[in-house]
Amino acid sequence: MTPAAVSHQVSVTTQDDVVAARRQARAMAIELGFDAFAVAAITTATSELARNVFVHGGGGFVTIETLRTGERLGLCLTFCDEGPGIEDVEQALQGGFSTKRSLGLGLSGSRRLVDEFELTSTPGEGTKVRVVKWTRR
Amino acid sequence: MIPILRVAGHILVSVQTELGDDVVAQFQDAVLMAIHEDRGRTDGIVIDITALEVVDTYVARVLADTAAMAKLMGRRTVVVGMRPEVAATLVQMGFTLPGVQTALNIDDGIAWLDAQR
Amino acid sequence: MASFTDRFGFSSTSLKERLRYFDIHPADLTLLKAHAELGHELTPAIVEAFYEHLLASPETAEYLSAPGMVERLQRKQAHYFHTLFSGHIDLHYVEERLRVGAVHERIGVPPRWYIGAYSRYLVLAHAAFHDRLEQAEAVALTAALEKVMHFDAALAMDAYISAHLETATRQRAAIRELSTPVIRVHDRVLLLPLIGTVDSHRAQEVMQQALIRISEEQARVLLLDIAGVAVVDTQVADHLLKMTAAVRLLGAQTVLTGISPMVARTMVELGVDVGTMHTRNALSDGLELALDLVGMKIGPIT
Numbered sequence: 153m154t155p156a157a158v159s160h161q162v163s164v165t166t167q168d169d170v171v172a173a174r175r176q177a178r179a180m181a182i183e184l185g186f187d188a189f190a191v192a193a194i195t196t197a198t199s200e201l202a203r204n205v206f207v208h209g210g211g212g213f214v215t216i217e218t219l220r221t222g223e224r225l226g227l228c229l230t231f232c233d234e235g236p237g238i239e240d241v242e243q244a245l246q247g248g249f250s251t252k253r254s255l256g257l258g259l260s261g262s263r264r265l266v267d268e269f270e271l272t273s274t275p276g277e278g279t280k281v282r283v284v285k286w287t288r289r
Numbered sequence: 290m291i292p293i294l295r296v297a298g299h300i301l302v303s304v305q306t307e308l309g310d311d312v313v314a315q316f317q318d319a320v321l322m323a324i325h326e327d328r329g330r331t332d333g334i335v336i337d338i339t340a341l342e343v344v345d346t347y348v349a350r351v352l353a354d355t356a357a358m359a360k361l362m363g364r365r366t367v368v369v370g371m372r373p374e375v376a377a378t379l380v381q382m383g384f385t386l387p388g389v390q391t392a393l394n395i396d397d398g399i400a401w402l403d404a405q406r
Numbered sequence: 407m408a409s410f411t412d413r414f415g416f417s418s419t420s421l422k423e424r425l426r427y428f429d430i431h432p433a434d435l436t437l438l439k440a441h442a443e444l445g446h447e448l449t450p451a452i453v454e455a456f457y458e459h460l461l462a463s464p465e466t467a468e469y470l471s472a473p474g475m476v477e478r479l480q481r482k483q484a485h486y487f488h489t490l491f492s493g494h495i496d497l498h499y500v501e502e503r504l505r506v507g508a509v510h511e512r513i514g515v516p517p518r519w520y521i522g523a524y525s526r527y528l529v530l531a532h533a534a535f536h537d538r539l540e541q542a543e544a545v546a547l548t549a550a551l552e553k554v555m556h557f558d559a560a561l562a563m564d565a566y567i568s569a570h571l572e573t574a575t576r577q578r579a580a581i582r583e584l585s586t587p588v589i590r591v592h593d594r595v596l597l598l599p600l601i602g603t604v605d606s607h608r609a610q611e612v613m614q615q616a617l618i619r620i621s622e623e624q625a626r627v628l629l630l631d632i633a634g635v636a637v638v639d640t641q642v643a644d645h646l647l648k649m650t651a652a653v654r655l656l657g658a659q660t661v662l663t664g665i666s667p668m669v670a671r672t673m674v675e676l677g678v679d680v681g682t683m684h685t686r687n688a689l690s691d692g693l694e695l696a697l698d699l700v701g702m703k704i705g706p707i708t
Binding site for chain 1 (some may be wrong): 342
């Protein structure tokens with residue numbers, strides 16, 4: 153059965169929204185046929201990145217959509233906020249911060265859970281993180 | 290509400306629901322209060338996370354912090370029941386929770402705590 | 407079992423789009439239908455010629471030797487040729503083409519045979535058309551036929567490839583299971599002999615399988631033997647450490663065995679820190695340690 157292309161958007165302005173985004177990502181991942189480990193990876197990455205939107209980005213939204221190229225199915229998640237942006241992207245991705253609700257660890261960690269990871273950030277304007285995970289061939 | 294039980298002389302916390310930020314704060318407070326109220330009577334804390342399908346870096350840090358706080362209050366903590374996919378995801382991210390003792394299940398957790406007495 | 411069109415996500419909209427992509431216009435189909443009689447008339451001769459073509463090639467000739475195969479093929483080809491002139495391409499038509507592709511994959515007929523067949527038909531049809539019709543008409547009819555044949559070939563290929571991929575996926579799953587044998591050697595003790603190369607993909611596979619088994623059986627010790635691992639470099643060492651960390655998170659311990667002198671040297675030279683992981687050279691030593699960790703021991707009878 154070929155799942156129809158689906159796209160969902162979850163606005164993230166409260167803590168509950170982070171959980172909602174997580175649940176949505178999880179449901180769609182299961183629907184696409186990802187195994188338990190991949191579902192956990194997707195859900196966790198969503199949790200991390202949605203939390204960043206909420207905690208560091210001052211709120212924003214998460215878009216989750218199914219992808220299909222040829223025979224492979226994938227899940228694409230985009231996390232957008234119009235917050236302060238990230239000054240030093242390199243450092244953030246290295247996960248070097250150690251403050252209590254730090255940004256870095258979740259970011260670098262999430263990167264390892266997905267197949268594609270794209271971060272664009274303009275200080276003062278906002279941040280956008282786009283990740284993709286493909287089903288196993 | 291986080292259910293807190295006493296089992297075999299130890300405190301048992303079974304995390305049933307996903308730990309969102311608000312619940313997490315309650316969780317930590319509940320555990321520390323239980324230790325405080327129980328002073329002199331119980332030895333350790335067993336945190337059962339069998340029901341958790343997702344443990345992100347924040348939750349992982351909360352678990353580690355709770356264990357550290359409990360240690361300061363003289364109690365050992367053991368986290369039990371982590372799911373395979375949760376463990377795999379954590380190590381994939383680079384999180385190995387070095388300061389947190391683990392056990393397969395509640396029984397093994399209690400056995401470990403007893404062995405530390 | 408879902409229809410092929412369902413499985414491939416075909417709708418009237420996507421069909422229209424595909425027809426457009428293949429440049430097949432209503433005029434083409436109308437033209438073909440207009441010459442249906444001619445098409446039917448030519449069918450026996452074309453099928454016969456096609457059959458001779460198959461016989462001329464040793465590979466395909468062998469396939470024809472199966473009893474009843476020739477008759478069956480001829481019938482199918484005649485039918486196929488008829489449908490080309492039906493002037494009507496709908497979801498039912500698509501369903502048929504997809505089914506044919508899937509059948510070919512199942513019985514092992516490679517695409518080059520039937521794509522070669524399409525090519526042969528065109529040559530034969532082209533000659534016949536030019537023989538019987540005005541040049542302009544013949545050219546137009548050939549063009550229309552060619553487009554429809556390409557369309558058909560693409561559908562058959564879609565189905566063939568998809569079926570092939572499914573087979574490959576199934577085989578991969580089987581290989582995965584075979585390559586990660588986790589053995590219960592004792593109550594609460596699992597043995598995982600790693601053999602061959604360990605790239606990051608396999609390492610992840612192995613780790614996942616091991617974690618699942620540890621959880622299912624509540625095994626306290628994983629005996630991981632690497633004597634059969636071809637190369638142990640920093641990457642492999644990293645994978646092993648990661649696996650050990652994950653096993654610990656579950657609440658179990660790892661005993662790493664099969665560490666040869668060479669591997670020991672490599673690991674030290676590379677600065678691999680095994681931390682508190684138990685390691686042994688011989689599997690038997692590792693087994694004794696594993697049993698000890700679960701409160702058992704091997705000893706002589708009295």
